[in-house]
Amino acid sequence: MIDLRLWQQICHDQAITHFMNGYHQFGCLATPGAGKTIFAAATIKRLFDLDMIDYVICVAPSLTVKAGLRSTFEHVLSLPMDGQFNAVGVCMTYQSLASLPPALLNRLRSYRLAIVLDEIHHCGGQDKAEATAWADPLLALTYQNEQAYTLSLSGTPWRSDRLPVTTLRYNALLSPQMHYCYGLKEAIADDVCRAPIVSVIDNEHWTVTTEQDGTTHHASLASLLSHDGLRYEMVLENPRFVSHMLSLSVQELTKRRRRYADAGGLVIASSIAHAKYIQAELESMTHEPICIITSEDPDSQDKLNRYRKSRQKWLVTVGMVTEGTDIPRLQVCCHLSRICTELHFRQVLGRVLRRREKRDANTAVLFIPAQPDLITFANRLQCEVPDAVVIDRPKLTSTQTIGVSPSSTFPLSPVKHTPDRVSDENNVDDNTSVVTSSIIRAHLLPSTNTVTSSEVSVSAYGKYKEEVLRYI
Structure with a gap:
């Protein structure tokens, strides 16, 4: 079992409790450099251990971030994340989501799915009418898999174009409702940043x-x-x-x-x-x-x-x-x-x-x-x-x-x-x-x-x- 920092363990426990209580979307705000990927991988491992999911899709904004996600998840899960035979999941970019064949999207509906969305602020809009290019295929994936457990990660959960961030929930003041926040002040005090x-x-x-x-x-x-x-x-x-x-x-x-x-x-x-x-x-x-x-x-x-x-x-x-x-x-x-x-x-x-x-x-x-x-x-x-x-x-x-x-x-x-x-x-x-x-x-x-x-x-x-x- 990988050793987690205190904030990662607390956030992990809250996410698991949240999902076990019947909710399907969890948002984590952690300051850049705090270790969101390790937290996410540990949380997904626990969902596998609890037999709550069959497959995980990790999505990232770039090839560099995707490679980091795959490396961390394969280390924590001790299983392949290359989308091939015998893999427990796949890592891809938001852009590549658009190229997924409809038949594959339909097939995923038969799985108990977890979706990890790294740097989710890159996707704007919460319906098809306002969705950005990267958000559109993501919305299609989440709509067809409403029971999937979605883990949305960001250190900066807002957009400069004034669109709502895809998958996040907002309060009455239109501020993003992240379920757990770990800021720069806390990260410095904990010697994390x-x-x-x-x-x-x-x-x-x-x-x-x-x-x-x-x-x-x-x-x-x-x-x-x-x-x-x-x-x-x-x-x-x-x-x-x-x-x-x-x-x-x-x-x-x-x-x-x-x-x-x-x-x-x-x-x-x-x-x-x-x-x-x-x-x-x-x-x-x-x-x-x-x-x-x-x-x-x-x-x-x-x-x-x-x-x-x-x-x-x-x-x-x-x-x-x-x-x-x-x-x-x-x-x-x-x-x-x-x-x-x-x-x-x-x-x-x-x-x-x-x-x-x-x-x-x-x-x-x-x-x-x-x-x-x-x-x-x-x-x-x-x-x-x-x-x-x-x-x-x-x-x-x-x-x-x-x-x-x-x-x-x-x-x-x-x-x-x-x-x-x-x-x-x-x-x-x-x-x-x-x-x-x-x-x-x-x-x-x-x-x-x-x-x-x-x-x-x-x-x-x-x-x-x-x-x-x-x-x-």
Whole structure:
């Protein structure tokens, strides 16, 4: 029998009691990195031991998460989960659910079924009329198997498009009714997760030059981003600003590796071209090879596994490691993604919070630009479900593009804004915040680089500032 953490055992017992009392849906909110998969596998094993189920279907948002699910379930159950002869279940992605033959769906109705839905917030809508592409086949599966035991898992059980999360129940205030919640505060106290330290990087002198208005000066990134027609991507394209963010991240990881020799760092880029530029910058700084994983790589899963087991320092990716990927040696993250939603922010942060054992580091550092939304998200990490998350009909958003930067050393071609997950498309409008302690430090690295896009150019040539938000 696998040893469970205290929260996993309590949640396991509650889920089993819930199912034995005749209920068929159980929702678990556990902060990213807390160990939801182990809990789920132990719960399914108990259902098998009690002879309450014959077969289990595990569904995940990506191939990486699916592979992790299968590995954990096969370890806990000591039985195959490959969907082949003599297997007790199968692991698949939400996307692959749509390709299941109707005959197979009908055949599953004759089984006593359990369905494990990992990162369920990727599925929106609770009826066919409003269902998202991934939710539609899931609804078909659950409708045809109404007596199935459904285990819905998420560390962030809300969506940015205002659709209700598929399979979850909601109260009168339209907040998700999770049957068990295990938050970041509890996970830190139990030594399950590291305490996050968020370092907010800004410059005290930005300029914007346009043909119409000439040059305007801004004392902060927040002021800069209020300029009409200026896109956040232009800041992320500024070579010196990116170099400064990476330099701080490298310094932090170097310091940590003196004590934890295999500590790793993660950089989340905005695009594949951006990731390749960052890879080159890091290699120039560290004089070491940098692992980069993008959707272009046919062997991305193998590369990820090799990095996980190695002592290589840095991993650069666009969106393939933002959720559900278990690399506990990651302790430092640099957020250079153009996606600025709370869902994405928390999932990125979760990649560096998972602890290995009590001798492991008890803190992790996330470096972010002083983008106002990101600062807001960092300031309310205590809220497991942000108070102002609302359920509504989805709203269409205009296509966003990355501007061309002729003077930049890494020109980015205009491309469609294609978020890594459908739930990252829109911002979440929240107002609740928590108090954090802060430390202001000035960095005397001047920047004279200019990024130009069509009729707008952006320059930063003042001192850099770092505000450290500690959540302990």
